[in-house]
Amino acid sequence: MSLSSSAATVLADLDATREAREALYIHFHQHPELSLQEYETSARIREELEKRGIDVQTVGKTGLVATIANGEGPIVAMRADIDGLPMKEVSGKEYASTATQVNEATGVDTPVAHSCGHDVHIMGLLGALEAFHTHRDAWSGTFIGVFQPAEETAAGAQDMVDNGIADVMPKPDVYLGQHVMATLPGGHLGTRPGGILTAAKSIKVTVHGTGSHGSMPNLGVDPIVLGSAIVMRLQTIVSREISSMDPAVVTVGAFHAGSKSNIIGDSAELLLNTRAYDTDVEKQLHEAIERIVRAECQASRSPKEPEFEYYDVFPLTDNDETATGIVRAAFDENFAGEVIDSPPLPASEDFSIIPNHLDVPYVFWTLGGFNDLSEAIGNHNPAFAPDMQPTLDRGVEAIVVAAGAWLFPKN
């Protein structure tokens, strides 16, 4: 690694702060909280920022916006998501989470873990804020840290929009985000212009039959045959209707109908999930799903229109071409040999909701979390727990270098 001089200056304390950063990481790792219930997490972030003298404002219940205004210059915002997942960590780490939290919606006491690595994101952004704050002489402009709740439920970015994030921060020139992953080598960075994370939507489809005794199917309309015909027909969307060059997925994750072998029920429920890296492709998927479901209902003389309920809507993460070129060039310059062309990833984020709301370009990149890729465990697996280093350091460096592409003085 050969940092540019400005980056080297801003990151000069990385060795000195490492021990404290690792300890704080372990704290967050052991105190994960559920989406939109990140009370302790948010309070601790605020405390860490305030004790360093960094201005911080709450947006909604647990969202935070930290701002370091440092004179004339570009405005760069960086987002870290802060929520955990409702699962019991089985990583085997000595600092593994044993936390539980009562789910406010269900009243159930639930094990919680940072199995998606948002604690790494918190530490990256805290570290970058501290670095930029400490070394104001090396850059100029404004650096904003956005600590976003509830990424896992696709609700947190929207919550910050709804609670007026636009009022507590200036409109940035670019909005940045990173995610720790098990799919690239430890400490490596990956990005790509255009679609990097899928647009994802879930759809609950209910189709109607007419109940009858199983021995007299002619007196009813069989919703299971209808549902099965739909499932088979849905396969033709990806195989026939979408260009083979456009990645797209239509999954029926759940099919539920009937309760007894000899009773034909009166409905079937399908839970669908769609993925696309292009807004037009996503529209095509949904148009085709609704068309096929409606037509199959007609083929079955279904007595009632099918119902479509869209939920868990994750927008496309569609990196701005120019801004991504700038970040990539900065990464290449500073982390030569550790930067990869990311393929489009089969995952989704609510990251883009805030920059889309602010109408600003954005760049999302991935950060390798495992030094031995052959042993890397995927996000959302209860055994997920990245290697602490170089992940934590690189999480800070990547932010400083990427934001620096706007904030550092040009030669």
Place this chain on the structure above:
Amino acid sequence: MSLSSSAATVLADLDATREAREALYIHFHQHPELSLQEYETSARIREELEKRGIDVQTVGKTGLVATIANGEGPIVAMRADIDGLPMKEVSGKEYASTATQVNEATGVDTPVAHSCGHDVHIMGLLGALEAFHTHRDAWSGTFIGVFQPAEETAAGAQDMVDNGIADVMPKPDVYLGQHVMATLPGGHLGTRPGGILTAAKSIKVTVHGTGSHGSMPNLGVDPIVLGSAIVMRLQTIVSREISSMDPAVVTVGAFHAGSKSNIIGDSAELLLNTRAYDTDVEKQLHEAIERIVRAECQASRSPKEPEFEYYDVFPLTDNDETATGIVRAAFDENFAGEVIDSPPLPASEDFSIIPNHLDVPYVFWTLGGFNDLSEAIGNHNPAFAPDMQPTLDRGVEAIVVAAGAWLFPKN
């Protein structure tokens, strides 16, 4: 066999005429003709009738109506179909047909054979006419023989209707018909009230896609996927929409689409055939076929409405309950131990078109043609050729006994 006295009287010459009847049978067997081209056949029947002094009139090109008016009493009509099939006989009989005839529609010289046994039907009706004519003292009323062309193409009965059969014969009290079969023992007779032969319709279904290169299915609409979805969905008509108590069949006999592996064509053609023993069931089949085809076209975003062309329409043969009871009782009385309850048969006839047109009840029965059922060969097989006896004799006896149920004096 123990014939009633009237029947015995009318049939008294059966032994004496056997040799001549068998010779004439062989003549017809060796001179089969195509549907609506039964010129020689019709001429020879007329000649045989006229030389016995029986009145005969031509209806259409080759249809004949022979009438024996014999005083007061019921009027009974009996039909024999007279056409052959376009196939080369391979029965191995020494009197097997080697005939050919130029098909008037195509100009092609075609081998022809009586592989459906209509020559047996001709001989039965000629024999009965001769017997009733010779023994007028044993009965009273009117016996009419209808020699009908073109049963195989479902065109001949309609042709006689269109050419005024109603004008050359009085309205009968009952209309009778028989068919030689390989499905019951030689000389046995079978019948049933209600549906005995299926209603059958063929449907040419054309569905439309949009052509494109095989590597870019997304630019087209794949008619083969559409056709296949239709075929799979059509299976649900019989399995789900029709009562398991109602015999019904939907067969897709031909599927043709495309010419090259890497070109998506713009249409698919399906040839369907439906069978039912009930007019309502048949309607349900066709309603369901059209519904499913249309819906699947919508599911595929087919650019053009599908087309349905109905052809080879055979009506239901639906024996009159009362008249069938009368025939059955006469059979039971005269042919005890050689009469069976026929199941509904998976075959079709245009037999009912004339009685339906005349609005008279009808009875159709089957006549066993093979003495060793284990070696019997099915109708329409090129090796089909019934045993000459007792088939020919019983073919005459059955008509005389059945018609006699109306024409013979009651005790």
Place this chain on the structure above:
Amino acid sequence: MSLSSSAATVLADLDATREAREALYIHFHQHPELSLQEYETSARIREELEKRGIDVQTVGKTGLVATIANGEGPIVAMRADIDGLPMKEVSGKEYASTATQVNEATGVDTPVAHSCGHDVHIMGLLGALEAFHTHRDAWSGTFIGVFQPAEETAAGAQDMVDNGIADVMPKPDVYLGQHVMATLPGGHLGTRPGGILTAAKSIKVTVHGTGSHGSMPNLGVDPIVLGSAIVMRLQTIVSREISSMDPAVVTVGAFHAGSKSNIIGDSAELLLNTRAYDTDVEKQLHEAIERIVRAECQASRSPKEPEFEYYDVFPLTDNDETATGIVRAAFDENFAGEVIDSPPLPASEDFSIIPNHLDVPYVFWTLGGFNDLSEAIGNHNPAFAPDMQPTLDRGVEAIVVAAGAWLFPKN
């Protein structure tokens, strides 16, 4: 109705006993019990029989065999099933059941109702036993009443077999049974030789996939696509593999797989039910189901063999031709105009288990329970409650007449 003289003698007290029989019927109607828990029902039947001096033996927990030995002559057994259904009666009758019983298997207190009319069957058999017992001079031979538990769960006849019914009764010449129905006019009787009630089996089919994230179906094996392909393919059994003349049904009554839209699960469960009126057809259905399921699992590269669990196995009720002819003739003679040819019925019974075990012929008939068919409510509907008369009287008369065909002196 014009009863033969023997029948008239045996049934001479029908008017005199009507009030008591109706009161007892209401008692049973108001005290229905669950299958194999018919303790009070069985005790009351025993009490009624014993107070009349009729010999009765218990078989299993609640089964009863009552025997009236009356000299030389044929032995006729008649069965009545005695269990209720776990549902709350909503017939609106003033004597409607409000009973509940604790289900011994689940511990749940459950509403119970005679919604299948087994109380009518009890009263028919009790009435016939009383009549034969009172008028021993009008017949000779042995009349046996079998009060069978747990027909609804297909467990009761087998329970009596397992508990030695063969040891407590002589081998009968014929085994009779009747069922009150909403499908024929009140007081009418229907039967048919051969298959009258379907063989029915339920099959739990579990097929295995391989779980994966919904966005990466290629890493798994989708059990919902597999299950759907199976459902579509199963339709071809009835549409293509079984003769259209053989009634047969394959229903998939339940399909359950997956829980979330974006997770591909690792199995799917299908609950199937088959119906046939012929043992060979039933075998064909099961062979085809297993073949198709296994083949589709291979098509999907399923990681594990599918599992088949057969349950709720109801045998074919296949009336003996000769014995049914005898019962039918007796019905025709005694109840002219009120006897119908029953079609095969899409329902199942465990009735045949005992006569099959004893290796004796059996006859099962239906008894119309509703005077106004247009208002008749089907068995197993919670609103089911037959009109008390003529149902109760005819239930006794039918047994006496049918059994009398063996037991009465021949002219």
Place this chain on the structure above:
Amino acid sequence: MSLSSSAATVLADLDATREAREALYIHFHQHPELSLQEYETSARIREELEKRGIDVQTVGKTGLVATIANGEGPIVAMRADIDGLPMKEVSGKEYASTATQVNEATGVDTPVAHSCGHDVHIMGLLGALEAFHTHRDAWSGTFIGVFQPAEETAAGAQDMVDNGIADVMPKPDVYLGQHVMATLPGGHLGTRPGGILTAAKSIKVTVHGTGSHGSMPNLGVDPIVLGSAIVMRLQTIVSREISSMDPAVVTVGAFHAGSKSNIIGDSAELLLNTRAYDTDVEKQLHEAIERIVRAECQASRSPKEPEFEYYDVFPLTDNDETATGIVRAAFDENFAGEVIDSPPLPASEDFSIIPNHLDVPYVFWTLGGFNDLSEAIGNHNPAFAPDMQPTLDRGVEAIVVAAGAWLFPKN
């Protein structure tokens, strides 16, 4: 355009030769020949080369290898395919082809046209050979021109391999190829490392049923239902088994079975075509196709194993990463603003067969043939005819620049 000095030197005569090159192009355009029958074409190319003193050898019937050895240095081979297509040109050009040729396989006189633009390829390679030959002082090494027959039938490259191309040319350092296309602006060049053209295979799949009459499907095995089930199931390969990131296509281009509506035939024939940009993906496609076809045959109790006949096998065109980087850099340097990142193209070539045989890296690029893209007509369309300029000039320049990346002196 700003050519490097070496390229400028080699291409110095482009203006001077333009008229002659355009005339010769029109000659080839008007004298297209069928695959492996390119007798006149091959002879004329040889004549043009020999009259300039360039060494040329015939490989097989019509293949040619022209070699310019120019001292020490790298060896670069460039391929041009030379065959036309069996179609009547309808481009409307005044120099449109009206040629016909007797197809040697069928004896049919067939219209022929250069509707895939191979005449442009011939002219590019002839022009480059002339330029390198004339200006030997500007480069050193060996430049080889490969004029390959029968690209359209995927037979020509293999024919040259089989006829010893390896014996008549030294093993090159790189093997180059270009194709004129309607998908990028006129004179533009496009390429990409890795899969640029699909691997394509056609498969004739024959599945077997058992014939029977359409009214008795139970006596047979319906090959149309079997074929349709296969078609529906094949859709799941792309939708479920292949990663959404890997472009892949499985098309059933033809489905043929049966001839009459009421006859169930005994086989169905499917013509499939597969496309992939990765050899492993292609293997997966074929494994899945065979697995699914075999399993569906089992599901249908097909009486005979299915048959698979692979034909029209086009290998993957999988550009070497390093060599493509070299060509791309040379293009960028010389044709700035007119070079694009090609997407993977849904087309196939036999181009890679020779370099794969020689075990050398290869680079394939595309050349825009239409100045107004909105009016561009796709390859293989009978109206296809590129704009003559800048296509012809750029076709020469691109070869010189690409080959020059190896042959020109380095600064």
